[in-house]
Amino acid sequence: MDQGKTFSRFTSELKVRPDDIDMFNHVHNSKYFDYVLAARYEQMETCYGMSMEQFMELGYGWVVKTAHVEFKRPLTLGESFKVTTGIITMNEKSSKVSFEIVSSKTGKVCSDGWFDYVLIDIKTGRGMKITQEMIDKYSI
Structure with a gap:
């Protein structure tokens, strides 16, 4: 269904918070997932023109099926x-x-990877088909 479609890339800026730090004094590996999800949440509204709240009001949700992250360099407090x-x-x-997470200080990639999302019906919690209209909406 997505043959020939071009999808844009969008960037969000975030900052490491004190509660993101682990016992080795850098960002805990689980926080990188949070950073990607926070960026996608923001980008749904500001870049795709449909906030997660609006998406959920229509009865839809995105859930992670598979995630892959490669850690290259640590992020630190602040x-x-x-x-x-x-x-x-x-x-x-x-x-x-x-996704790619890049330090603003060094310009170097700290981690990268991908997420495989499945569309669900919020009422039933079951997976549902992604329509051509949705594909067109995200093809910007």
């Missing part, structure tokens, strides 16, 4: 960073979104 995300593929079963 550090600003940019999270760039973009859809790689989207079809009637799932949407694969890549």
